[in-house]
Amino acid sequence: MHLLVMGKSAYSRVIDGTPVPITIAGHTAQFTRPLISYALARGMAVSYAYPLRPSGCLMLDPRDAVPDGVVEVPFNDLSAQKAPLHIGWLSVEASLRQAVERQGGIDWVFLPYAFPLAPLLAGLKEKYGYRLALFLRGGDGYQWPDPRWVAETLGDAGHAHQVCGLYKESLAAADFVGVASKWLGDVVAGHGVRWHAVVESPAAMWLGTGPEPPWDRARFSADPGVTRRIGDLDASKKWVLSAGRIHPDKHLDLAADIFASAGLDGWQLVLSGVGTGLDGLATGALAELVAKGSACVLEVPPRIVHALFQVSDAYLQTSLPSATFVDARPSSVTSAAFHGKPVVLPIAAAGGVSESVAPENLREFGFDVRGLDPTGPDGRAETVRRGAAALRGLEDADLAARAGAANARHASGSSVDAVFDRVWARLGER
The missing domain is CATH 3.40.50.2000 (Glycogen Phosphorylase B;)
Structure with missing residues (x-):
């Protein structure tokens, strides 16, 4: 299987002299990292797309590294020249295309946090021939499918319904939707979103190669x-x-x-x-x-x-x-x-x-x-x-x-x- 994992920065490293820190969140540290280790251990070809300029709660770990065998296809949050627009979606698709070319195709794309990339990735499924798995972790499940919350955030009720509609269409187009908890599943179901399984973020465990050294x-x-x-x-x-x-x-x-x-x-x-x-x-x-x-x-x-x-x-x-x-x-x-x-x-x-x-x-x-x-x-x-x-x-x-x-x-x-x-x-x- 050829797997592409796309999400926030889950590893700390230096690329061309530029430090790229970890974004500390449950769906990075406790989902993306073990997911990639699991897939590699089972002989899958793994590509990993992440932002070169992460934001949020950041941490640099000098001993961290992306596991051997992972094909890295990072993307940038680009700004359009002469216009105050973000066009990061072009860079995201470029990373996706790079993974397809380097791996000879992609079978599954895993998105450990569905918002905001789910609509883009759902729209590109047919073009690149992959299947899409979305994992709702929190606000991507209880906030963005909720028109009232989106209206308060965007300040435009009519526009909010359109945004929610587009987002929920992408969830419906996914081949698999996992939710972090039964509670979250009940919430998203109340917004008309169908999900397939509870998929919690795994417990923190040793992910290194070889037996785990004893800790005290x-x-x-x-x-x-x-x-x-x-x-x-x-x-x-x-x-x-x-x-x-x-x-x-x-x-x-x-x-x-x-x-x-x-x-x-x-x-x-x-x-x-x-x-x-x-x-x-x-x-x-x-x-x-x-x-x-x-x-x-x-x-x-x-x-x-x-x-x-x-x-x-x-x-x-x-x-x-x-x-x-x-x-x-x-x-x-x-x-x-x-x-x-x-x-x-x-x-x-x-x-x-x-x-x-x-x-x-x-x-x-x-x-x-x-x-x-x-x-x-x-x-x-x-x-x-x-x-x-x-x-x-x-x-x-x-x-x-x-x-x-x-x-x-x-x-x-x-x-x-x-x-x-x-x-x-x-x-x-x-």
Whole structure:
């Protein structure tokens, strides 16, 4: 099979002297990378199209590399001369054509995040003779098929219906549509979009060649890719991990407030993320925790992020649904559960986070935030109180161990092989 994967920049490298960083997002670090490794391991010819000038939450990892055997066909977001128009679609098609020419044809194009390239790739199917698989990860499923949301974004209701119509036509034209969670599938179905299977982002795992080397805290801490942004790791304490983009959507500041309120003795809060909101994060409860050696902020590259889940003791999830963001199924929670960690998490009115953990974990370590407004002082205080109460459950070592073991059983089907074995089985039915 000849496979073309097209998406954001999932690897860190230098091309002709220009650094090309990783765009940190679940559908890059925890979907594109394992997808490419899976395909290569099964003898597929793999091409990879990505932007040379990525944007978003970016990270450079000097030890990262695109796997051997991948045909790289990067594209640019070009601007038209003498007109304020972006014509990046020409560069995208040029990359597609280059992959077709170098591989002698393309059987499948995989798009790990459907918006905005799905309409272009659906329109080029017949021209280049490939089949198209789209994987809805979040806003590409719950925002862009929704005319009301698009109207608010574009400011033109009539135009919004046309945009939604074109986008949904491309989803209908795809040969396979996967959704990150059952919750997201229900949402897109409500907008008249047909999907074929739940395809979560796999758990963070070793993707290197050969057997995985043993990991412990000393080896993890010494890796040159681990960057200390605030504070430092304390290997003598147990680690509560909270990971994600440093962005208001992820509410990492809430993690600090919850951890401080819980008052766990002998534990450290480890925040792992990258983004532009670090200065705003390093205040209040987090600053006090760092001063006491009870918290730190790291940047951990996708190459070894699985090791951080392995050596941590528990996970704290704090992203909450809002008018602009819902976590359809966070790969960090899937990863923590897969590696057998108890997960403290909000039970919210929207989102698919609960699908990644065992019912036992949800019962013992879930805290109900339905009906609370975390942006207001009263709602935030109550959210912190409930989250801290759930976090204190970690003091019961037996309870935490049982929840972690239940999570490992529940998430065993989220390994890289298991997730993509199911995808390829479904593709064989198409």
